[in-house]
Every structure is written in C-alpha cells, then in structure tokens.
Amino acid sequence: MRHHPAFRFGQLAAAAALAFAVAAPAQAQDKFTYMTNWYAQAEHGGFYQAVAQGIYKKYGLDVTIKMGGPQVNITQMMAAGQADCIMGSSDIQMMQVREGGVPVVNVAAFFQKDPQVLIAHDDVKKFEDLKGKTILIGSQANRGYWPWLKAKFGLTDEQTRPYTFNIQPFVADKNTAQQGYLTSEPYAIQKAGVKSTVLMFSDHGFPAYATTVSCMDKTVKERSKQVAAFVKASAEGWKSYLADPAPANVLIKKDNPNMTDDQLAYSVAKLKEMGMVTGGDAATMGIGVITDARAKASYDFLVAAKLLDPAKVEIAKTYTTEFVKDAKVLP
Structure with missing residues (x-):
C-alpha cells in the first residue's frame, strides 16, 4: 500500500521527533x-x-x-x-x-562555617591568651574578622603586623600568631615541625x-x-x-x-x-x-x-x- 507523500513526511517527522526526544x-x-x-x-x-x-x-x-x-x-x-x-x-x-x-x-x-583561623604557638590555649602577642594579619582582615576579634577578645591594632602569606616569620618567633585557613597553613606549620594551637573564629560565634x-x-x-x-x-x-x-x-x-x-x-x-x-x-x-x-x-x-x-x-x-x-x- 502506497502512502500519500504528506503522510509519509508526517511519519518521518514523528520518527525524527522521537529520536530527538530520546537523544535530548x-x-x-x-x-x-x-x-x-x-x-x-x-x-x-x-x-x-x-x-x-x-x-x-x-x-x-x-x-x-x-x-x-x-x-x-x-x-x-x-x-x-x-x-x-x-x-x-x-x-x-x-x-x-x-x-x-x-x-x-x-x-x-x-x-x-568560615575556615579562617589564628594560629599561635602551643603556649596559647585560647584567644584571650593572645594579648601582648604580635599578630600577623592580611589587609583584608580589617574589613572582616579583625574588628570582630577586637570587640570580642580585647585585642588591639597595636599588636598587628602585615601577614605576607609566608609562615617563616611565625616559625621564627614564638611570640607571634598569624592568620590562616583551617585546611592550609596549619598543615604547612605542622610540616615545619612547629607545635601550634589553631583558633577558629566560627567556633566562637563569627557569623x-x-x-x-x-x-x-x-x-x-x-x-x-x-x-x-x-x-x-x-x-x-x-x-x-x-x-x-x-x-x-x-x-x-x-x-x-x-x-x-x-x-x-x-x-x-x-x-x-x-x-x-x-x-x-x-x-x-x-x-x-x-x-x-x-x-x-x-x-x-x-x-x-x-x-x-x-x-x-x-x-x-x-x-x-x-x-x-x-x-x-x-x-
């Protein structure tokens, strides 16, 4: 039985549409x-x-x-x-x-949680122990966690020095602490053989x-x-x-x-x-x-x-x- 061309075209179109749907x-x-x-x-x-x-x-x-x-x-x-x-x-x-x-x-x-931390030598057990220590922070900290730390724990701008994304100043001086990322700097410091305390802001209410x-x-x-x-x-x-x-x-x-x-x-x-x-x-x-x-x-x-x-x-x-x-x- 021969189909009208239009019918045949309709069949082909339907088949093409079905193939397209399957391959969508x-x-x-x-x-x-x-x-x-x-x-x-x-x-x-x-x-x-x-x-x-x-x-x-x-x-x-x-x-x-x-x-x-x-x-x-x-x-x-x-x-x-x-x-x-x-x-x-x-x-x-x-x-x-x-x-x-x-x-x-x-x-x-x-x-x-925010993974930002301060890393201190192991004589420091809590944020309050950082009073009197030198704290190495990046410039962005002043528009983020640093005002929060100052208000919450009584730390001061006089304690801060620039952090250069290098752990050596911290490793060399037991009286310093430095900023870091929970998953990064503590590992580098551990590999350098230094015992440290990691203090995480979010554990203390940083939002x-x-x-x-x-x-x-x-x-x-x-x-x-x-x-x-x-x-x-x-x-x-x-x-x-x-x-x-x-x-x-x-x-x-x-x-x-x-x-x-x-x-x-x-x-x-x-x-x-x-x-x-x-x-x-x-x-x-x-x-x-x-x-x-x-x-x-x-x-x-x-x-x-x-x-x-x-x-x-x-x-x-x-x-x-x-x-x-x-x-x-x-x-």
Missing part, C-alpha cells in the same frame, strides 16, 4: 563559567568533582572552572562578563562588594558563611534556570567529593601542579572533621544552604562594626534562598 540529554549544553578565589585546592573540590563526574552535564551545563589567585580581581572579571558566578571568600565580603557598587547576590554557601556562589543580579534574573542547575549540581559534587575525592583531585592537580596529595588529604580530612560542608543547617536543609537568620547575623555584624552602611545596602538584596531551597541535597 545529548543536546548542546549551556555554557557556564565559575571563577574561584584562589589556586585550585581541596576547598574547591566539590566544583571540580561535579566536572569530573559529569554531574554538571547531567543538569545540562557545560561548566568551566577558572582559577583565581592573589593578583586576580574576580569581582571585576565577573562584572566584565568573564564569569557567570564567582566564589566569594565569605558572604560578608560579597555584601561589602555590593555596597561598593557591584550588584552581586549570594545564591549558595558551601562552607557553613560568616564561606565559599559562596555569588552572581550578578542580571545573571540571577536572566539565567535563573542555569544558576539553579549549577547550585544543585555543585551540592551533589560536594557530597560526592567528600565520599571519594580522587576524581576531582586529578583536575585540581592539573590546574595547580604545586598541589600535593598529602595537602589534599589533610584538607579533605579537616573539611570532614569540622563539618565545614555538611554540618550546621546543611545537615537537615541541604548542602550549600543559606538561611535568613544566618544572612541577618552576617549583615548585622557588618553594620555594628561600621563596615557596611545599611542606607546603601538592603539585606534582602544581598542574598536569595530560592535556589538552595529547591536543591536540597542532604549530606
């Missing part, structure tokens, strides 16, 4: 660039894992992770369109960036989140589907990384050849031990969660410390819970 996941993925705030390391592991394990692809994204570094202004680069979203060191940093005129919004926070996904208002509005996919896939990436970091670590060492297996192992162990990713609200509300109460605590700290003018920045514009609320990837 293989269609072109949306390009999405995320820029980190430092050289590749375990602290970025969940994002690299989502690339390595094809998790972003599963959610329809073709993700490029670009490394930041000490000389890279990632906020400027995002504002210039070179990244869709960036890794904020903390939510408070991004609130201040907004006050500075860049309309940036926090959409997820993958570290429920900040860390390792944020922060995007321009315009991106959140115009690419909300892609932002939602990125947040959910990244949360799955973090869950996977903490279970088996090997796939991401290959990519981390490719981007940052100076990274060692020992350092990666130390960092992953610390992230797990301290519940950086899976603790706090993340345990029940999902990895990457931001809550109204925590965002308010960060904002209130900045206002109280006169580090943010509330007349210039409304708290509601600094963050959104819409993406993390729907992601809900439990540890």
